[in-house]
Amino acid sequence: MGILRSSIYNSINIDGKLLKNKYEIKTIVNYQNGSHLLYKYIIRAQRLLKQNTVSTKVKSEVSGGGRKPWQQKGTGRARAGSNRSPLWRGGGVIFGPKPKIENIKINKKERKIILQTLFYNKRNSIIIIEGLENNFKIPSTNYFSQICQKCSIPINQNILIIVDKKSKYLKLSTQNFKNVDIISIWSLNTNSLLKAKQILITPTALSKL
16 A cells, blocks of 8 residues: 655756746655565566576487496496486586576556655655756757756766657757766656666656656
């Protein structure tokens, strides 16, 4: 059972000046399952990064070994049926690794709880900035850097910009910054929120959250 939490934010413009408009972000926080589902998602993401291609051959997969090395009795040596036995050099491997697919299922309801939990946990890192999408008439890295400086946003940390629609010039203006990520509100995902140290969101995107 979740608890409704609301946070009130003042908006700023691209010059860093405080505006009169106030915005409310409502999140349903699930204290019982939210943190566990977030942990579950991180483990799932880490497992999906693995190639899972490591493989060894068991006795039946190693080539050769069809002929019995020596007769069963009379030689004084231990009996052997194949020179590809795991006990022999060049033989098969006992309980060796095999390719496998590890997938942890997360359904739509759980994804929604994870996003709500992340938004609530990062509530102190959210800045609502007006006019960010429409003020870029030409691509300019310097102009974006000046906006961050005026709004007291450290440019050296991971910044997530959430917009309604990706502007071509805004995207080109930020592509030289490896730590700046622009994402549409419709493509909002857990990975982007997890990495972000500072979240910039426009009012149009906020209205569709």
